[in-house]
Amino acid sequence: MARSIRPDAVLVQAVIAGALSFAHLHDLAAAAGQSGWKAWAYPISVDLLLVAAWRRLRSDGPSRLAWCWFLVALVASLGANIATAGFLDLADPPALLRLGVAGWPALAFLGGTLLAHSPAPHPAGDRVPVPPAPAPDPDPQPEPETEPAPALEPETAPALPAADPAPAPAVAVPAALVDHARKVAADHETRTGQPIDTDTLRARLGVPPHLADAIAAQLA
Incomplete structure:
Protein backbone atom coordinates (compact mmCIF):
# COMPACT_ATOMS: atom_id res chain seq x y z
CA MET A 1 0.00 0.00 0.00
CA ALA A 2 1.45 3.33 -1.03
CA ARG A 3 2.23 5.74 1.75
CA SER A 4 0.39 9.05 1.60
CA ILE A 5 2.53 12.15 1.08
CA ARG A 6 1.85 14.71 3.77
CA PRO A 7 3.20 18.25 3.49
CA ASP A 8 5.80 19.11 6.10
CA ALA A 9 6.02 22.77 7.12
CA VAL A 10 9.72 22.49 7.94
CA LEU A 11 10.49 20.88 4.57
CA VAL A 12 8.49 23.52 2.69
CA GLN A 13 10.27 26.28 4.59
CA ALA A 14 13.66 24.73 3.76
CA VAL A 15 12.81 24.53 0.06
CA ILE A 16 11.70 28.18 -0.05
CA ALA A 17 14.77 29.41 1.85
CA GLY A 18 17.09 27.34 -0.35
CA ALA A 19 15.51 28.66 -3.54
CA LEU A 20 15.82 32.28 -2.39
CA SER A 21 19.44 31.79 -1.32
CA PHE A 22 20.17 30.04 -4.63
CA ALA A 23 18.71 32.98 -6.58
CA HIS A 24 20.67 35.55 -4.55
CA LEU A 25 23.95 33.74 -5.13
CA HIS A 26 23.20 33.51 -8.84
CA ASP A 27 22.43 37.25 -9.07
CA LEU A 28 25.59 38.16 -7.17
CA ALA A 29 27.79 35.95 -9.37
CA ALA A 30 26.20 37.39 -12.52
CA ALA A 31 26.76 40.95 -11.26
CA ALA A 32 30.45 40.12 -10.56
CA GLY A 33 30.97 39.17 -14.23
CA GLN A 34 30.18 35.42 -14.18
CA SER A 35 27.71 34.89 -16.99
CA GLY A 36 25.89 31.86 -18.40
CA TRP A 37 26.28 28.49 -16.71
CA LYS A 38 29.03 29.82 -14.43
CA ALA A 39 26.55 32.06 -12.58
CA TRP A 40 24.35 29.00 -11.88
CA ALA A 41 27.33 26.91 -10.71
CA TYR A 42 28.24 29.31 -7.88
CA PRO A 43 25.13 28.74 -5.71
CA ILE A 44 25.45 24.97 -6.24
CA SER A 45 29.08 25.10 -5.07
CA VAL A 46 28.25 27.14 -1.95
CA ASP A 47 25.29 24.96 -0.96
CA LEU A 48 27.21 21.71 -1.53
CA LEU A 49 30.07 22.91 0.68
CA LEU A 50 27.59 23.89 3.37
CA VAL A 51 25.88 20.48 3.24
CA ALA A 52 29.22 18.59 3.20
CA ALA A 53 30.49 20.43 6.28
CA TRP A 54 27.19 19.87 8.14
CA ARG A 55 27.21 16.17 7.25
CA ARG A 56 30.77 15.86 8.55
CA LEU A 57 29.68 17.47 11.82
CA ARG A 58 26.70 15.10 12.16
CA SER A 59 28.56 11.90 11.27
CA ASP A 89 25.14 48.54 -6.46
CA LEU A 90 25.00 45.36 -8.53
CA ALA A 91 25.26 47.41 -11.71
CA ASP A 92 28.75 48.48 -10.62
CA PRO A 93 30.02 45.96 -8.02
CA PRO A 94 33.21 46.80 -6.08
CA ALA A 95 36.53 45.20 -6.98
CA LEU A 96 36.60 43.25 -3.70
CA LEU A 97 33.36 41.49 -4.62
CA ARG A 98 34.71 40.55 -8.05
CA LEU A 99 37.86 39.24 -6.41
CA GLY A 100 35.93 37.12 -3.90
CA VAL A 101 33.63 35.63 -6.56
CA ALA A 102 36.60 34.86 -8.86
CA GLY A 103 38.54 33.13 -6.04
CA TRP A 104 35.61 31.11 -4.69
CA PRO A 105 36.08 28.01 -6.95
CA ALA A 106 39.61 27.38 -5.65
CA LEU A 107 38.49 27.92 -2.04
CA ALA A 108 35.50 25.60 -2.42
CA PHE A 109 37.65 22.92 -4.08
CA LEU A 110 40.13 23.05 -1.19
CA GLY A 111 37.36 22.80 1.39
CA GLY A 112 35.61 19.91 -0.33
CA THR A 113 38.87 17.99 -0.72
CA LEU A 114 39.82 18.42 2.94
CA LEU A 115 36.37 17.39 4.13
CA ALA A 116 36.36 14.30 1.91
CA HIS A 117 39.89 13.03 2.54
CA SER A 118 40.87 14.15 6.05
CA PRO A 119 40.74 11.26 8.55
CA ALA A 120 37.97 11.49 11.10
CA PRO A 121 38.94 11.43 14.79
CA HIS A 122 38.26 8.11 16.48
CA PRO A 123 35.76 8.26 19.33
CA ALA A 124 36.90 7.30 22.78
CA GLY A 125 34.76 4.14 22.72
CA ASP A 126 36.63 2.68 19.73
CA ARG A 127 40.00 2.75 21.41
CA VAL A 128 41.53 -0.60 22.30
CA PRO A 129 41.68 -0.91 26.09
CA VAL A 130 45.13 -1.47 27.50
CA PRO A 131 45.21 -4.43 29.92
CA PRO A 132 46.39 -3.49 33.43
CA ALA A 133 49.76 -4.63 34.60
CA PRO A 134 49.74 -7.82 36.73
CA ALA A 135 49.81 -7.23 40.48
CA PRO A 136 52.97 -8.36 42.31
CA ASP A 137 52.79 -11.66 44.20
CA PRO A 138 52.44 -10.91 47.95
CA ASP A 139 54.28 -14.10 48.93
CA PRO A 140 56.90 -14.78 46.30
CA GLN A 141 58.53 -18.19 46.40
CA PRO A 142 62.34 -18.18 46.64
CA GLU A 143 64.02 -19.33 43.52
CA PRO A 144 66.10 -22.54 43.83
CA GLU A 145 69.78 -21.91 44.16
CA THR A 146 71.80 -23.11 41.27
CA GLU A 147 75.42 -24.12 41.53
CA PRO A 148 77.75 -21.92 39.57
CA ALA A 149 79.20 -23.53 36.51
CA PRO A 150 82.87 -24.47 36.83
CA ALA A 151 85.19 -21.98 35.29
CA LEU A 152 86.78 -23.23 32.15
CA GLU A 153 90.50 -22.75 31.81
CA PRO A 154 91.42 -20.90 28.68
CA GLU A 155 92.96 -23.13 26.09
CA THR A 156 96.51 -22.27 25.27
CA ALA A 157 97.31 -22.09 21.64
CA PRO A 158 100.13 -24.43 20.50
CA ALA A 159 103.43 -22.71 20.18
CA LEU A 160 104.45 -22.15 16.64
CA PRO A 161 107.91 -23.41 15.64
CA ALA A 162 110.50 -20.71 15.61
CA ALA A 163 111.31 -19.56 12.15
CA ASP A 164 114.86 -19.98 10.96
CA PRO A 165 116.76 -16.72 10.98
CA ALA A 166 117.02 -15.25 7.57
CA PRO A 167 120.49 -15.54 6.12
CA ALA A 168 122.49 -12.35 5.97
CA PRO A 169 122.61 -10.88 2.51
CA ALA A 170 125.85 -11.56 0.65
CA VAL A 171 128.19 -8.57 0.40
CA ALA A 172 129.80 -8.05 -2.98
CA VAL A 173 133.55 -7.44 -2.54
CA PRO A 174 135.56 -6.06 -5.45
CA ALA A 175 138.26 -8.40 -6.74
CA ALA A 176 140.94 -5.69 -6.40
CA LEU A 177 140.09 -5.27 -2.72
CA VAL A 178 140.34 -9.04 -2.19
CA ASP A 179 143.82 -9.14 -3.83
CA HIS A 180 144.99 -6.24 -1.68
CA ALA A 181 143.66 -7.99 1.42
CA ARG A 182 145.61 -11.16 0.48
CA LYS A 183 148.82 -9.16 0.36
CA VAL A 184 148.09 -7.53 3.70
CA ALA A 185 147.28 -10.92 5.26
CA ALA A 186 150.46 -12.49 3.82
CA ASP A 187 152.61 -9.62 5.10
CA HIS A 188 151.03 -9.92 8.56
CA GLU A 189 151.61 -13.66 8.68
CA THR A 190 155.27 -13.20 7.54
CA ARG A 191 155.93 -10.67 10.31
CA THR A 192 153.99 -12.27 13.15
CA GLY A 193 153.87 -15.93 12.14
CA GLN A 194 150.08 -16.02 12.74
CA PRO A 195 147.15 -15.57 10.36
CA ILE A 196 145.59 -12.14 10.45
CA ASP A 197 142.31 -11.79 12.39
CA THR A 198 139.25 -9.91 11.24
CA ASP A 199 139.73 -6.87 13.49
CA THR A 200 143.31 -6.37 12.34
CA LEU A 201 142.27 -6.83 8.74
CA ARG A 202 139.54 -4.25 9.15
CA ALA A 203 141.96 -1.79 10.76
CA ARG A 204 144.57 -2.30 8.04
CA LEU A 205 142.08 -1.94 5.19
CA GLY A 206 139.92 0.74 6.78
CA VAL A 207 136.64 -0.95 5.83
CA PRO A 208 133.40 -1.40 7.84
CA PRO A 209 132.91 -4.60 9.91
CA HIS A 210 130.49 -6.34 7.55
CA LEU A 211 132.84 -5.80 4.61
CA ALA A 212 135.81 -7.03 6.67
CA ASP A 213 133.86 -10.20 7.54
CA ALA A 214 133.12 -10.81 3.85
CA ILE A 215 136.77 -10.35 2.92
CA ALA A 216 137.93 -12.67 5.74
CA ALA A 217 135.46 -15.33 4.55
CA GLN A 218 137.00 -15.20 1.07
CA LEU A 219 140.56 -15.35 2.44
CA ALA A 220 139.84 -18.45 4.60
Missing part, protein backbone atom coordinates in the same frame (compact mmCIF):
# COMPACT_ATOMS: atom_id res chain seq x y z
CA ASP A 60 32.02 12.38 12.82
CA GLY A 61 31.28 14.80 15.63
CA PRO A 62 32.47 18.38 16.15
CA SER A 63 35.85 19.23 14.64
CA ARG A 64 37.71 22.42 13.80
CA LEU A 65 37.94 21.47 10.13
CA ALA A 66 34.19 20.90 9.69
CA TRP A 67 33.23 24.01 11.67
CA CYS A 68 35.69 26.15 9.69
CA TRP A 69 34.29 25.21 6.27
CA PHE A 70 30.71 25.30 7.53
CA LEU A 71 31.22 28.93 8.61
CA VAL A 72 32.95 29.81 5.31
CA ALA A 73 30.00 28.50 3.27
CA LEU A 74 27.49 30.13 5.62
CA VAL A 75 29.20 33.53 5.33
CA ALA A 76 29.24 33.21 1.52
CA SER A 77 25.53 32.40 1.42
CA LEU A 78 24.54 35.01 3.99
CA GLY A 79 26.73 37.63 2.35
CA ALA A 80 25.04 37.08 -1.01
CA ASN A 81 21.61 37.48 0.58
CA ILE A 82 22.61 40.76 2.23
CA ALA A 83 24.44 42.10 -0.84
CA THR A 84 21.39 41.65 -3.08
CA ALA A 85 19.14 43.48 -0.60
CA GLY A 86 20.23 46.87 -1.92
CA PHE A 87 23.39 47.40 0.13
CA LEU A 88 25.54 47.09 -3.01
